[in-house]
Amino acid sequence: MKLHGWTVFLRNATIGTEHPDVTVRDCFGDRGSLTDLCPAHPDVRDYAVALARAVARLGVDSVVAESLHFRPLKPQRSFVPLGPMDAYLFALCFCDYCMRRATDLGVNAEVAREECARIVGGVFDGDPPAQGEVTRAALTAYAGPDVVAYARARSETVTTLVSEVASAVAGEGSKLVFIDSTGAVKGYTDGLPTPGLAAHDAWQLGVDLVALGDLVPAFGVLAYARDAARVADDVGAYLRSVGKDREVRAVLRPGYPDSDSTDRLVAKARGAKAAGALAVDFYAYGLVPHPVLDRIPAALSL
Numbered sequence: 001m002k003l004h005g006w007t008v009f010l011r012n013a014t015i016g017t018e019h020p021d022v023t024v025r026d027c028f029g030d031r032g033s034l035t036d037l038c039p040a041h042p043d044v045r046d047y048a049v050a051l052a053r054a055v056a057r058l059g060v061d062s063v064v065a066e067s068l069h070f071r072p073l074k075p076q077r078s079f080v081p082l083g084p085m086d087a088y089l090f091a092l093c094f095c096d097y098c099m100r101r102a103t104d105l106g107v108n109a110e111v112a113r114e115e116c117a118r119i120v121g122g123v124f125d126g127d128p129p130a131q132g133e134v135t136r137a138a139l140t141a142y143a144g145p146d147v148v149a150y151a152r153a154r155s156e157t158v159t160t161l162v163s164e165v166a167s168a169v170a171g172e173g174s175k176l177v178f179i180d181s182t183g184a185v186k187g188y189t190d191g192l193p194t195p196g197l198a199a200h201d202a203w204q205l206g207v208d209l210v211a212l213g214d215l216v217p218a219f220g221v222l223a224y225a226r227d228a229a230r231v232a233d234d235v236g237a238y239l240r241s242v243g244k245d246r247e248v249r250a251v252l253r254p255g256y257p258d259s260d261s262t263d264r265l266v267a268k269a270r271g272a273k274a275a276g277a278l279a280v281d282f283y284a285y286g287l288v289p290h291p292v293l294d295r296i297p298a299a300l301s302l
């Protein structure tokens, strides 16, 4: 059997609580997400490379990277209704390192920060929240070109970090499997993902799949959906982004809320493979009841 070392990189409450200076800083200058380490911070980048190397040295066949990118806002408690675009703007990091990187790429980072603070601050003060999903066009209309340019500049931060991590893992004789959270953002709660395919919206977390396709040997798609056709569409879009010769794995949930029967799970595994997935993984062993685990052999014997 192959042994894969699933590793959570930049979501770390222990480090963030002890060292708030390495966590993300919002447009108001607050560090309100101590769980989220900023991928632009040099210490965080050193940590990510060291962590990847440490896991690779355990002798695993691959290091599976979760949260090796900017993270979405997931408020545990919020008594102000935020639209998807408001939440997105509120989650953008404006720490010194992020702002410097954007400035180096020709973005007016301070204008972007002021715009975010004006819009999100307005919603906090009673403006109606934004309607509709985050798209480049909608974001441009809502927050202006400087904010969109700032958001897009984040991919350089992530691409260079993932490149360093992939090299470190390869240097230890293992390989990196990159997983971005977009599929989970879309479908985690109910298995009914928002319309845009994960590969098309990954840029929102600073993930440039086309660029990463040249740097990373393998990708995992979080296909958290009830519908087999949707799973196939997500896998297909991923392959078109990262390159047909890359290894793409589909991560399925065998039970609630995505799969209500063995047949449905089998249909999704079949759809993923037909769309070009090299393998299917299942999330998450320790949380799934035994009768649901019993569905997996059928999905593997296709």
Ligand SMILES: [Zn+2]
Pocket: 023, 024, 025, 038, 039, 040, 041, 093, 094, 095, 096, 097, 098, 099
């Ligand atoms: Zn930052």
